[in-house]
Amino acid sequence: MPFVLPVVYAVVIVAVLPLLAGYIVLMERKVMADMQARLGPMRVGPHGLLQPIADAVKLLLKEDIIPDKADRLMFWFAPLVSVTMALLAYSALAIGPAFQIADLNIGLLFILAVSSLGIYGIVLGGWASNSHYSLLGALRSAAQLVSYETAAGLALISVLLLAGSLSMKDIVQAQSDQGVWFGFSVPFGFFIYLVGSIAETNRAPFDLPEAESELVAGYMTEYSGFRWSLYFLAEYANMVIVAGIATTLFLGGWLRPGARYHEQIPGTSIEWLDALPALLTLGVALYCISLVRKQPVKIQKIVMALVAGLCVVVAVVLAGALVAPPAVMQGIHGAFWFMAKVFAYIYAFLWIRFTFPRYRFDQLMRLGWRFLIPLALVNVIGVGVAIVLRQQWAWGPIVSLIPTTLATLGVAMLLAKDDAPVSEAQTTDGE
Amino acid sequence: MDSVNTTVLGADEIILNMGPQHPSTHGVLRVKLKLDGERVAGSECIIGYLHRGVEKIAEHRSYQQFAPYVDRMDYVAAVSNGLGYCEAVEKLLGTEAPPRARVVRTILTELQRIASHLLWLGTHALDIGALTPVFYCFREREEILKIFEKYCGARLTTHAFRIGGLQYETYDGFEEDTKRFCNDFSKKIDEYETLLTENRIWVGRTKGVGILNAADAIALGVTGPVLRASGVKWDLRKAQPYAAYDQYEFDIPTRETGDTYDRYVVRMEEMRQSRRICLQAVENIPTGPIMARIGKVLKPPPGEVYHSIEAPKGELGYYIVSDGTTQPYRVRVRPPSFINLQAFDKMAKGSLIADVVAIIGTIDIVLGEVDR
Numbered sequence: 001m002p003f004v005l006p007v008v009y010a011v012v013i014v015a016v017l018p019l020l021a022g023y024i025v026l027m028e029r030k031v032m033a034d035m036q037a038r039l040g041p042m043r044v045g046p047h048g049l050l051q052p053i054a055d056a057v058k059l060l061l062k063e064d065i066i067p068d069k070a071d072r073l074m075f076w077f078a079p080l081v082s083v084t085m086a087l088l089a090y091s092a093l094a095i096g097p098a099f100q101i102a103d104l105n106i107g108l109l110f111i112l113a114v115s116s117l118g119i120y121g122i123v124l125g126g127w128a129s130n131s132h133y134s135l136l137g138a139l140r141s142a143a144q145l146v147s148y149e150t151a152a153g154l155a156l157i158s159v160l161l162l163a164g165s166l167s168m169k170d171i172v173q174a175q176s177d178q179g180v181w182f183g184f185s186v187p188f189g190f191f192i193y194l195v196g197s198i199a200e201t202n203r204a205p206f207d208l209p210e211a212e213s214e215l216v217a218g219y220m221t222e223y224s225g226f227r228w229s230l231y232f233l234a235e236y237a238n239m240v241i242v243a244g245i246a247t248t249l250f251l252g253g254w255l256r257p258g259a260r261y262h263e264q265i266p267g268t269s270i271e272w273l274d275a276l277p278a279l280l281t282l283g284v285a286l287y288c289i290s291l292v293r294k295q296p297v298k299i300q301k302i303v304m305a306l307v308a309g310l311c312v313v314v315a316v317v318l319a320g321a322l323v324a325p326p327a328v329m330q331g332i333h334g335a336f337w338f339m340a341k342v343f344a345y346i347y348a349f350l351w352i353r354f355t356f357p358r359y360r361f362d363q364l365m366r367l368g369w370r371f372l373i374p375l376a377l378v379n380v381i382g383v384g385v386a387i388v389l390r391q392q393w394a395w396g397p398i399v400s401l402i403p404t405t406l407a408t409l410g411v412a413m414l415l416a417k418d419d420a421p422v423s424e425a426q427t428t429d430g431e
Numbered sequence: 432m433d434s435v436n437t438t439v440l441g442a443d444e445i446i447l448n449m450g451p452q453h454p455s456t457h458g459v460l461r462v463k464l465k466l467d468g469e470r471v472a473g474s475e476c477i478i479g480y481l482h483r484g485v486e487k488i489a490e491h492r493s494y495q496q497f498a499p500y501v502d503r504m505d506y507v508a509a510v511s512n513g514l515g516y517c518e519a520v521e522k523l524l525g526t527e528a529p530p531r532a533r534v535v536r537t538i539l540t541e542l543q544r545i546a547s548h549l550l551w552l553g554t555h556a557l558d559i560g561a562l563t564p565v566f567y568c569f570r571e572r573e574e575i576l577k578i579f580e581k582y583c584g585a586r587l588t589t590h591a592f593r594i595g596g597l598q599y600e601t602y603d604g605f606e607e608d609t610k611r612f613c614n615d616f617s618k619k620i621d622e623y624e625t626l627l628t629e630n631r632i633w634v635g636r637t638k639g640v641g642i643l644n645a646a647d648a649i650a651l652g653v654t655g656p657v658l659r660a661s662g663v664k665w666d667l668r669k670a671q672p673y674a675a676y677d678q679y680e681f682d683i684p685t686r687e688t689g690d691t692y693d694r695y696v697v698r699m700e701e702m703r704q705s706r707r708i709c710l711q712a713v714e715n716i717p718t719g720p721i722m723a724r725i726g727k728v729l730k731p732p733p734g735e736v737y738h739s740i741e742a743p744k745g746e747l748g749y750y751i752v753s754d755g756t757t758q759p760y761r762v763r764v765r766p767p768s769f770i771n772l773q774a775f776d777k778m779a780k781g782s783l784i785a786d787v788v789a790i791i792g793t794i795d796i797v798l799g800e801v802d803r
Binding site: 032035036037038132133136204205207208353354355356357358359360361362363 | 566636783
């Protein structure tokens with residue numbers, strides 16, 4: 001029965017991911033509201049906790065409009081491509097040591113290949129809409145993806161050199177063996193991947209394909225209702241994918257922070273840090289309970305109490321894992337740490353989005369081709385040199401990377417100086 | 432304006448219709464763009480979607496009755512509009528508002544300038560993709576609107592002034608409210624500047640975009656911050672002082688290049704200067720009557736008058752012809768937004784689509800005023 005578990009996982013992902021995407025949207029709106037001195041959604045459920053469900057119902061019930069002159073087949077087909085590819089990429093993502101649909105030996109390549117196929121959905125959708133705004137958005141998206149996927153791919157290569165494997169599990173294992181997350185050993189690789197992944201998922205400040213103040217909604221302009229929500233789902237699913245890749249490759253995957261710190265709770269064999277997840281969730285649960293009484297309406301009180309109950313259940317599961325067999329314990333806690341890191345990464349996305357203005361198209365291209373790609377190349381060479389140092393002269397894994405990272409820093413400063421911030425709008429006619 | 436030829440297109444050219452329903456045309460401006468890829472090969476502004484015949488209405492209303500209508504032109508700077516109209520009619524009548532009224536008018540008008548610039552800053556930043564400043568700007572604008580509300584009961588279309596002076600005495604605590612706002616506001620401007628002024632992306636998006644040199648600006652009749660950013664030191668508050676501006680010290684910020692960044696810097700500095708004027712004025716409001724003796728029925732002698740003020744967006748002028756009756760024979764408004772919009776085609780040519788929204792934002796137009 002080797003197929004049962006993967007099939008169960010797949011069903012869980014397809015069922016849970018839309019909900020997760022909805023709650024990432026809620027998180028985004030709440031974070032945005034917090035940064036902008038306002039409250040955000042507060043009406044549907046306590047603190048807007050049911051807002052994603054209300055939105056999903058609204059989107060499902062909306063009228064389905066296909067523009068008169070659109071290419072109907074392509075118009076129908078394009079969002080499906082986007083969302084299918086986004087979901088397919090999850091099959092190789094390892095959420096904790098136990099939770100993975102397929103441990104491919106080319107896992108990373110598979111994820112990259114599949115998720116970059118999603119661009120076809122955007123380009124086809126923009127073309128099929130038969131609208132100028134959509135077409136411009138689609139063209140921008142294609143050019144942007146090609147440019148930034150190169151840089152992000154090169155950034156990943158630096159990690160692959162260190163890990164020596166493409167399998168997601170082996171990459172995490174390598175970080176565990178070497179005792180350091182690759183985000184610390186190749187900070188430039190992490191930085192380039194961060195920028196590249198924002199651009200790949202079309203998030204601000206690189207959200208040019210859907211720049212609302214310029215192109216209304218870019219490639220999605222003519223879409224509405226459920227088709228639109230498929231694009232939306234694909235975008236947020238892609239965010240989770242890139243966050244998952246970054247977590248696996250740079251942030252130690254499911255490894256616990258402070259893996260070498262083994263201080264135990266007195267009288268037990270449980271480590272303090274292992275108890276942290278359960279305590280954190282319990283704290284959230286207590287906070288929710290304290291909010292129950294403040295809810296204005298009875299139904300809101302009930303929902304808030306349910307949320308608190310859910311947190312208690314999670315806390316109990318996390319605490320129960322401490323006394324379970326090591327494999328179970330690692331599976332559950334690994335998933336917790338993995339998700340925590342994914343959400344931290346997504347939080348960084350949101351933070352960046354609400355802080356920076358949007359790049360212009362030519363500036364975006366210049367940043368990609370003149371700064372990120374050369375820097376990524378230098379970074380790869382630097383890591384290569386470090387590995388040679390390690391193998392030939394037996395330098396330590398950290399020590400060997402220090403000089404090369406410093407050299408990369410120098411190159412970055414040189415490139416940044418060259419890439420003058422002053423716009424060349426009036427002089428780029430030849431491009 | 433260059434008309435965009437829609438029948439003869441190059442092989443790579445398309446026509447893109449931006450507006451009147453578009454998120455960043457600030458109302459109902461319609462821009463027809465001829466695009467070569469993403470580059471603007473030609474543009475044409477099409478206006479009139481918000482035309483309400485304000486000038487014609489004036490011919491059928493008494494002088495006082497028309498005063499609330501001017502608030503609806505530049506509805507984000509209603510106080511300034513009212514000031515210009517009231518002073519124009521006062522000039523026609525050959526009278527002047529009493530000193531106390533003039534100082535209060537100055538304070539409210541400068542607060543309105545700050546409010547108008549705040550709205551510009553927020554929406555302009557939003558157009559360029561910075562989502563957050565708009566909320567900070569509205570937070571401070573709210574404080575100003577609260578002062579207006581306490582003073583005259585209205586927030587947006589205030590009708591704060593009357594011909595001959597003021598209808599209402601200032602409320603208790605007016606001075607304190609204004610002072611508190613001004614003192615807090617200094618830090619708030621710094622806060623906006625932290626987010627934008629040296630931000631690499633912001634500088635990249637605004638420097639060198641939509642350049643308008645001084646000669647072109649003068650030839651096109653552009654006024655206000657747009658003109659000053661091009662390096663022309665022209666401000667009616669200094670050039671031909673009205674209200675109580677001759678009593679206060681303030682600087683006229685200018686810049687050289689005349690690009691979008693310069694216009695941003697000029698407006699930011701203008702907010703600081705407005706704050707300075709408010710602080711000076713509120714220290715020493717003269718006592719005395721707030722209304723000149725002009726009677727209930729206004730019958731200006733036959734004749735004509737042109738009076739202009741420095742509204743937040745530029746020179747706001749009223750040309751009024753009287754035929755000796757209680758209703759004006761003709762009122763013609765010189766709205767700054769309308770004239771400044773003429774510069775759009777010149778600024779936009781050769782730029783990218785993304786710059787078009789930056790340029791629309793930087794001109795700071797209000798369509799209610801453009802179309803009237």
